Amino acid sequence: MSRLRLLAGPDLAAGAERLHSHVGRLGPLPKGGHSLIELLVRTELAGRGGAGFLAGLKWRAVAHASRGSAVVVANGAEGEPHSKKDRLLMSTRPHLILDGALLAAASVHAKEIVLYIGEEHHSALRSMTGALAERTAGERRLIRLARAPARYVAGDSSASVHLVDAGIATPTTTPPPTRERGVGGAATLVQNVETLAHVALIARTGAATNTVLVTVAGAVRAPGVLEVDTGIAVGDAVQLAGGPSEPPRALLLGGYFGRWIEAADAWSLPIDPPALRARGLSLGCAVLGVLPASQCPVCEVAGIMRYLASESSAQCGPCFFGLRALADACTRIAERGTDAGDLQRLQRWSAEVQGRGACKHPDGAVMFLQSAMKTFGDDFAHHPAHLRRSA
Amino acid sequence: MSKRFELAVDRIKCDGRGLCAEILPEVIRLDSWGYPIIAPGPVPEHLMGLAQRAVDDCPVLAIVLRRAEIQRQKAT
């Protein structure tokens, strides 16, 4: 069953897989269309970009809204700092992604595909460009490249569409959603590159894939990208990454828009989107960040909040000012110790920020902070003053 | 069954001028940074005139009245 794995095939260290190897292993590109959409709906393929929306339903909506001029955006921007899975996939298995994008274009009646790749991700850019050159003339005519600026919000769906459409990667107001009115006003399907790679396999086998790409980061011996079987426990995935390098305190599941979980509770969690959803959690961008016990969680959270505040596109007041206020308050707690009104202020501002931006950036940051305050309640309530840590 | 309307603000266009909260304080209040928080739900009928005034007076046309959708409870 090795052909169902994304990273099966030649050694990853060899770089981008060539077209002849790809076709030799997996067979030619199948046909897209209505039946593929129904297959995706049946296999319940979830998006791998972070939101976890069911791909089949998205494709159905775009196909419905398409008037033959839809656009497919293969989102490989990967703005999440610790996530490396999309880059790895683009650098080593570019043809899986191109296949998935072409299948998407055929199925939603698109006349254009845009590969949205981080402008600083040179290996991925080289690999995808090289792979594109190996495809047929007809396929190459449909596909073009767009470079994503190296900012966190550049990976947002509406920001990707805005960059392709108008040249500026800032999120835009929705409604109308990009699947109805996106690039050039046409129905636009924005799909993460890993999801498209899964489609390329599903279309060939007629069955669901059963693996997930995760990035294990933080206090582990061998941090990096792993392809794991769906349903594997978090603790097992951490072991595959060499195990913790020192006693762990907690896990950040899903990157900077994710949730904090005590290590003891986190280790048994299954890496399976529906199972996580049933527990009120989400795999998000599939970063498993291990926080060691030796590291102060309040200081760590304050640093991440400062980063998220600085990554606001400054288009909406509540996001720009609210995240700055929250980050400043966390930093004050981290550096000078907890004060009487600190926790109330954090709660009040969180409530004022949530849901009041045009995109999900403030929501992600607020929910990250709220989960931190829940998991590290005692640390936040009784934090002593620290000397300022050098960056 | 009469049509009910609700106020909605375009968060990117809004630049915190605050006229809407002055005109319709029963439904709109300003957050800690001067940006509008709109009370959820349809605008009460007797305040519709002021709601329309808030929409017309916004210097950047960021606030609109749109038909209130009847929210159905979604089964989790």
Next chain:
Amino acid sequence: MDNTLLWYTTRGAGAVTLVLLSAVVVLGILSVLRVQSAGWPRFLTVGLHRNLALMTIVFLALHIVTAVIDPFTHLGWLAAVVPFSSYYRTFWLGLGTVAFELLLAIVVTSLVRGFIGQSAWRLVHWLSYASWPVAVLHGFGTGTDAWSAWLFGLQAVCIVSVAAAAGYRLMAGSRDPLAAARSSFQAGVDRRESK
């Protein structure tokens, strides 16, 4: 109709128009500067600005109509709409026509702002900085008593008020607290070829 009455009405309405227009411009500037106090809410500035602008149009209409039907000036209706087409004080009266048409564009676009959208409305509204000085020059050039004490005093007050407000506006910059952060972020993610 008594010529003198028409003549006085034209000049009077013209003076009132100038005062109202100056107040409208000042209020517009105060609105952008987000001026307010405990007793003066922002919607009052905006509301006065709009209502006085409509009153300006009324007095301007009176000024134009009485000027055209006054037999002394020999103005036809054409002079009210085609600039620099009158025999009577061609240049200075023409300026008045220009100011009138700019104002008309501004008021009409404001009335249909919901239909034409914010960007188009804003573009036309900038013309207000052109219409006011043109109107002032028209007043000095055509007014037979432009140099009489009372009218000169009135015009001086109008000019000083608008100049002070406009000067302050120029120095103050944007009152949008996000303006600097937003443009600096956008500069970082702008990938348009022309840049």
